[in-house]
Amino acid sequence: MNTVVTAHGLGKQYRSRWALRDCTLEIPTGRVTGLVGPNGAGKTTLLRLIVGMLDPTVGTIEVCGGKPAADAAQLAKVGFVAQDTPTYAGLTVADHLRLGAHLNPRWDDATARSRTERLGLDPRQKAGRLSGGQRAQLALTLGLAKRPELLILDEPVASLDPLARREFLRVLMEAVAEHEISVLLSSHVVSDLERVCDHVVVLVDSQVRVAGDVDDLLATHHRISGPLREPSTLPADQHVVSASHTDRQSTYVVRTPAPILDPAWSVSALGLEDLVLSYMEGAAFAPTHPDLEVLR
């Protein structure tokens, strides 16, 4: 697997609090990777470490074959659309494109212009007067026209209404198909990512809970329910993600590479959203297991 991001034991400490702990992670090249987790899980911290806005307290990280933000050449390889898509309120749309042209060696002016035209953004409009959706599109245009190898978007659709959200993601997917870039985007809403991601990383409580290809994850995770049973009685290759019990029944979400053969269980498939939620709920279960990477 070619990786665009490789992190080993990455951690970031703010005073006494660890915003990210022991993060070992590989993000594949040429894919759309979703970074999911509840608010405050450390998603922004991880993205900023990858962009190089932050330096890690411990661990190593390599992005596009170099140290993040080491120099201008490295910066040119990584595009970043920050949370709430900040733009200069006093500058016009055209000014923002000129800014991009002045500050990026690989700037693709034709793409930038045709995109703003297609989006119906008036070049003379001040960015401060754009709607949230238009501002997000402008920020995305800047990120794409920079022609990065890896484009990182931090909660790009969080502040958008459902229609603008769908439109934004559609445009993003078109651009990804067109330019063949790797994309890493974060969200706390899984349904946003379900449509666009083929790889996910689940971050809970400053730690990576699970990471892998969506198809692999869906194939190896099952919801099983049956008579009340202790988790310790499950086969060794079935790793419990979350569990819930009633007086007579147990329901587990388990991860296992092998099919589930025990006839006592009724087995059902999981959607991505359910899978991610299981990891968020089951946070108390997992932390002692060091290897959370899905085996292939």
Place this chain on the structure above:
Amino acid sequence: MIWLTWRQFRTQLVAVYALVAATCVVLAVTGPALAGLAHRNSDVYDVLTSNDRLLYNGGIAVLAVAPALLGIFWGAPLVAREIETGTYQLVWGQSVTRGRWLAAKLGFAVLATAVAVGLLTTAITWWAHPIDGALGSQHGSLASRMTPVSFAMRGVVPVGYAVFALLLGTLIGLVLRRSVPAMAVTLAVYVFVQIAVPLWVRPHLVPPVTSSVVISQKTLAGIEADGSGPFRITTHTADPRDWVLTNQTVDAQGHAAGLPSWFSGCLPPPPGNSAPSGKTEVHPGPGTLDACFSRLTDEGYRQRLVYQPHTHFWRLQWAETGLYLAASALLAGLSFWWTRRRLL
């Protein structure tokens, strides 16, 4: 990066330079007439029009506030505003390192500030040159450019102040991350420095001159009689434009001393015994004091003067400018360090 900085700065820059240009035009128009006036009249102060005085004081006011204003309104928000609005993330997402980003911003702002204040101070120094320190025969005088307030509004020091204020504002904005509190703190620190430097630093920037003066009718500047305390004598230096730091009477051994008790007999009783605590200037009548002064001299009393002669003006100017620029360089270094290591 330069284009972006220019684009962000454009409006303010045009406004500031328009004001500078207007000031220069007014001074250029009135300056030659003033120089002619000073040339023709030995006591030019007496013939100044109210308009001239307004411009003179206005020039001092402009140079007093311009560096502080530029530092507060250009320096403090320079980075703090980008942090407040989150736009630093947009610009850091481009292919420009943080160091270059800050360098472009600072370089542009420092240059714009230095040139604006440089133009102002050149124009005002030129305009005021003929009348600085002018002595009037009756009504008073204008401050010499060596005196602490005037010194700061002439020559090259205002450029140093402005650059210092700008970099101070930038660093405080970086640390506080918010424009308005940064502006307030910048103003407070700047004012403190502006008071501290003339009080404690400037007198020692260039070694001052010490001289011992025989007290006589000719050198006497005044005798101060405090209602209860002893008399104090002050004398002139050779040139009234000098900046006198210490003016005290010493005895034959060279120790600071009060005047001998017999000296009070030389003076007429202070007028207005009704207000004994008030400080009263005593104007001694001529003749009556000569004997007293000779006796003082015979007993070994001298007046010790420590002062910066007016010939030190430019040396002091450059020394103080250098001091401020060195402090500015330190602030800039800290700003770069903070941007790279501590900002996030």
